[in-house]
Structure formats: C-alpha cells, structure tokens
Amino acid sequence: MRALVVLVWEGTLGLLVAVMVAVAVVTAPSGHLLNVLGQAGPSGLVAAGLALSLRAGTPNLAVGALAGFTAAVTASPLIGQGWAAAILALLLVAIGGLVLGLLVAALAAPAWAVTLGAAVACEALVVAMTDSRGVPSQFGSGIPASVWFVLFVVVSLGGALVWRVARLRSPWVAALVGVGGSSLLAAVGGLAALARVQAVFPGTGWSTTTLALAAVLLGGVSVHGGRGGVAGTVLAMLFLALVQGQLAVWGAPFWAFMAVTGVVVVVALLAGRLVDLAVPEPIPAPGDAPVEARTNGPRQSPW
Numbered sequence: 001m002r003a004l005v006v007l008v009w010e011g012t013l014g015l016l017v018a019v020m021v022a023v024a025v026v027t028a029p030s031g032h033l034l035n036v037l038g039q040a041g042p043s044g045l046v047a048a049g050l051a052l053s054l055r056a057g058t059p060n061l062a063v064g065a066l067a068g069f070t071a072a073v074t075a076s077p078l079i080g081q082g083w084a085a086a087i088l089a090l091l092l093v094a095i096g097g098l099v100l101g102l103l104v105a106a107l108a109a110p111a112w113a114v115t116l117g118a119a120v121a122c123e124a125l126v127v128a129m130t131d132s133r134g135v136p137s138q139f140g141s142g143i144p145a146s147v148w149f150v151l152f153v154v155v156s157l158g159g160a161l162v163w164r165v166a167r168l169r170s171p172w173v174a175a176l177v178g179v180g181g182s183s184l185l186a187a188v189g190g191l192a193a194l195a196r197v198q199a200v201f202p203g204t205g206w207s208t209t210t211l212a213l214a215a216v217l218l219g220g221v222s223v224h225g226g227r228g229g230v231a232g233t234v235l236a237m238l239f240l241a242l243v244q245g246q247l248a249v250w251g252a253p254f255w256a257f258m259a260v261t262g263v264v265v266v267v268a269l270l271a272g273r274l275v276d277l278a279v280p281e282p283i284p285a286p287g288d289a290p291v292e293a294r295t296n297g298p299r300q301s302p303w
Helices: 002-027 032-055 063-075 083-107 111-130 145-163 171-197 205-218 232-249 254-278
Strands: none
Touching (some): 002 032, 002 232, 002 254, 032 063, 032 171, 032 232, 063 171, 083 171, 111 171, 111 205, 205 232, 205 254, 232 254
8 A cells, every 4th residue: 555655655746747848848948858957967976865864764854964074175175176175075074974873872872963063064164164154165076967977866766776685684784874975975965066067165065955955854754764655856957956946047036946945845744644654654564674673763753
C-alpha cells in the first residue's frame, strides 16, 4: 500500500513538471528550459545530500552553509581558484562532516542541533573570507550546466535505489553516512553553483538549505527517517526550478519564490504526516532491525 502511495505521489509530481514545462514552452524565451536545468543541478545536489541525511535519521541543516563554504574556499584568491582549491575544499568539508557525524553519535545529540551550529560557523567563515562581498571566480567555466544536472539525477536516483536495500543498524554508521555523506554532496553542489554563477556570495546558505528542504519533503522523503521514494527528489527539484524560472519570466520579485518555498515545506510536512497516519510503517520482518536501531534515535523525534 505504501509503495502505491509513493507511486501516485511521484506520478503527480511528474504531471506537475509536465504542466510547468508546457507553460514554459509557451511563455518563456528560447533557452529558458536549459537555464532551468542548469539551476536545478547545483540545488539538486544539495537536496540529494539533505535527503540522505533525512533517510539516515540524522538531518543535516548545514548543507546550504557547507555548499557556500566550499564555493568560498574554491574562489579564494589566496588558494588559487582552481581545481586544487576545489579538492582542498572537498577534503575540508568531508573531514568536517565526519567529525560532525562522530559528535552526533558520541554525544547522542540531535543531528539538527549539531549541524545547525556548524551552519552558523560556516556562514561566519564565508563572510570573513569574502569580506561580505561577492567574489568572482572562473572555476568550472568550461563545464556545461547539463553535466551537473545529470550528476544530480544519477546520484539521487542511484542513492534512492541503494537505500531501498540498505540497513544502517548502528547509530554510529547512520551518523557517519547521514551527516558525512550529506556534507560531501553539499560540497559538490557548492562547486556546481560556483561553476554556474562564476561568483560566490555570502549569506546564501540559509536560502539554499530551505530550497533543498522543500524539494526533499515535496519529493516524499520523511522527516522521521527511512521513508522515501526513488524519483521524488528529482521531480520536486525540477518542479521548484520551473516555478522559480516562470516567476522570473513574469517579473515577480525574488521574495515571491521564497514565499512559495516556505509554503511548500509546510504543505509537504502536512502531506507526509497524513500519509504516515493513513499508511502506518510496516512491522519489521524477523531479524530486521527497527527504525530506531538503524537511525540515530527514536522515529518519533529526530528533530
């Protein structure tokens, strides 16, 4: 029954995407859809990281800040603004993500609280490195935007399929995979965003995290961990990117899309709760660990 609900939900998202594509074809200038894909790629990689952390029961609220930190380190003139700087940034974020995961597991602390603190620290570092100004960069200027979108699709779909058979029976493994893996994906998303925009701007981490959260929840991933479909995050990110692009075509201010994003988060939470009430989580098979044992804490209160 739950699989049918997921199938219907993702089918509805696919229909909404098709409608928005049709609207864009009729009303938007040529090349608009390519721009939408270019925007969906970097944001989608960050969303894929957040989805991983939610599935593991260790919500990482630092994904947007980590993406911005990665871009800031890569664009820093002191490091060289090249692939060497990008690799250094990826290593720093990967190590930092593992450290955060260890803290979550060792202290039995809520992942959202630990990563929220990390997000504030990263935002402060970005402001310091950029001196509160936009910093231009030539990183990744020759990489087609479609490459990042394809990477997002492959990572999101592949990760969702792997998760259907994955069993994280230890809180330590769940924390390391959830927080560490999501941090690394967010860092890749930050590089993709830098390659697309050719600049890094301070203070964008929170809006990036909010957009990722909207896409993940709209895609059907549960805030309680475990539950989630396969194509939902990809379809939801496409839908949100199409909405943002269409609002820009109509001349709407940016705050309008932020309002839409906030509404999507609330509506998706309500829909997810209704699904949980209507179709309860199945009882684990003999020998299978319960959700609590596979994640970092009880299913009812990961936040």
